[in-house]
Amino acid sequence: AQVTDIGPTGLSYQTRVKTADGSERLESHRLPTRTIVWAAGVAGSPLGRELARSTGCNLDRAGRVLVQPDLSLAGHPEIQVVGDLASAKSYLDPQSPTPVPGVSPAAKQMGRRAAKNLLHRMKGRETKPFVYADYGSLATIGRKAAIAMVDMPVFGRVKFSGFSAWLFWLFVHIYFLIGFRNRLFVMWDWAWAYFTAQRNARVVPDAPTPSTLPEHGASRQAA
Structure with missing residues (x-):
């Protein structure tokens, strides 16, 4: 439809x-x-169309690049595609690979695998297919409310929700930010939003165009 x-x-x-x-x-x-x-949903970056035009690679319906098991392009092993631009599969079971979800942990794991494969290729070694490790899912659904589904080493997959899941969601997102400064700014921004029920929004207005600026003669006449 x-x-x-x-x-x-x-x-x-x-x-x-x-x-x-x-x-x-x-x-x-x-x-x-x-x-x-x-x-x-979202569409792939325009870079995908440029890659398809220059290399002949195939795209999926969302405009993402269909990659090989090792995240390279068909016929172009020197090019690796990762993250939201890649339509990739996880080869935990080589006989029945599964689609990789469009989440940040998957993108980071794809980046690590692509880097290792590039090093393997430089050393003349065989590349390895990408295998996605799913550690669970987190989602905030409101103020002091979230749902969590996490894989624990001993207990297996654990599901919980409510305030405890919300605190866990906060901790995980702060922990995986890069740099102390980023963590501090995000914590401050979230604390402000929590205690004031307001959000800081950075609004970038469009640059004024000549048609919106007053003419020099008109402004002088008005003066």
């Missing part, structure tokens, strides 16, 4: 339907609703 319009009373969308003669046509629909949650 393809959304064609979103309004205060609902949304319109089109679907492809097959006719009796085997051809396809677009059929319009209207879904009345007062609450719309848009979860269409």
